Amino acid sequence: MFILIVGCGRVGSSVARTMLREGHEVSCLDEDPESHTRLEVGLDRGWEDLGGRFTVGTGLETDALVAAGIEKADAFIASTNGDNTNIVISQIAQRRYEVPTVIARILDPLRAEWYRQQGVHTICPTRVAIDMLESAVREGAPREVA
Amino acid sequence: MYIIVVGAGKVGWNLARELLEKDHEVTLIESNRRRYLTVEQELEHNVLYGDASELWVLERAGIERADMVIAVTGDDEDNMLICQVAKEKYEVAQIIARVNNPRNRAHFDLLGVKPSVSATDLILRLLEHEVPEYGLVHLLDLQEEQLEIIEMLLGKDSRVTGERVGDLSMPEGSLLISVLREGKGFVPGPDTVLQAGDEVLAVLDPGREDDLKELFGPAGGNGAG
Numbered sequence: 001m002f003i004l005i006v007g008c009g010r011v012g013s014s015v016a017r018t019m020l021r022e023g024h025e026v027s028c029l030d031e032d033p034e035s036h037t038r039l040e041v042g043l044d045r046g047w048e049d050l051g052g053r054f055t056v057g058t059g060l061e062t063d064a065l066v067a068a069g070i071e072k073a074d075a076f077i078a079s080t081n082g083d084n085t086n087i088v089i090s091q092i093a094q095r096r097y098e099v100p101t102v103i104a105r106i107l108d109p110l111r112a113e114w115y116r117q118q119g120v121h122t123i124c125p126t127r128v129a130i131d132m133l134e135s136a137v138r139e140g141a142p143r144e145v146a
Numbered sequence: 147m148y149i150i151v152v153g154a155g156k157v158g159w160n161l162a163r164e165l166l167e168k169d170h171e172v173t174l175i176e177s178n179r180r181r182y183l184t185v186e187q188e189l190e191h192n193v194l195y196g197d198a199s200e201l202w203v204l205e206r207a208g209i210e211r212a213d214m215v216i217a218v219t220g221d222d223e224d225n226m227l228i229c230q231v232a233k234e235k236y237e238v239a240q241i242i243a244r245v246n247n248p249r250n251r252a253h254f255d256l257l258g259v260k261p262s263v264s265a266t267d268l269i270l271r272l273l274e275h276e277v278p279e280y281g282l283v284h285l286l287d288l289q290e291e292q293l294e295i296i297e298m299l300l301g302k303d304s305r306v307t308g309e310r311v312g313d314l315s316m317p318e319g320s321l322l323i324s325v326l327r328e329g330k331g332f333v334p335g336p337d338t339v340l341q342a343g344d345e346v347l348a349v350l351d352p353g354r355e356d357d358l359k360e361l362f363g364p365a366g367g368n369g370a371g
Binding site for chain 1: 199200201202221222223224226227231234235247249250252253256257
């Protein structure tokens, strides 16, 4: 698969490395050229040497998306640090470029839920944390009464 | 009307003030605490502090009963999202979005966020209007209806000066709707004779501009004006 990841922070770069290691073609797009360094954390060779691609630009720039290969992408991951950016660019990937698999990382549970109902595949880390915390508390044992 | 304005920058603040003066009910939402405190000194309870891309903030502002939502923050993604949510989730009848970067306009359209307003585009239009060498000025584009209204100034050498309107061979899909002469406008009849210095307004299907330029332009030249 050809996977395009927009937003190369902790989440994006980690997913990028894993997907590349699993044999996929991976292209990253980030507005910060420095994020390329993050991509190479823990790698013994350079990102490009391993076959990865990296483009500097934002997910709203059509030129940057095309340069990063959106027209032939099988999967699109929106993992920038802005919820609204992720929501907007994942809809662009879906509607304009008809990428078959589009996934948006959305931190706000309310927005994540509503856009999920609208047909955007959303991943909400906050929701996951809330659920884990709640079940961890439920599983805890009460204080023993002396 | 009840109108929610998002973003208390220069545009939003002045807009809210004008709307209040016109006796509308207005809530202005601002996410920057310092800006909020400044604006609140003047607009008081009409300003709400919060991030309007959070749905509960919109709900607290009473979006369910809003007649209109206007998003004029400096961030295009925020304006798109707020308007999309207002329209599709809360079924607000009318939305207006500000486009900060004109390159993003296509994204607004793609997400169904219309109408959208871009200051850059407006200034460009004005420039076309003020700089006569452009010849043909777009006054209005009705994208949905696939129509546009344009204005052209007839120069001395225009090939239609001295002609009766009834004798013009207007291109298919275009109609002459008005003539502005010496500061006054009127609807031309077939016997109206066009003069140099007339500004003519025409409604046409998009893409017919060149045919009109050809017709109204100077004999053997390129474009009127």
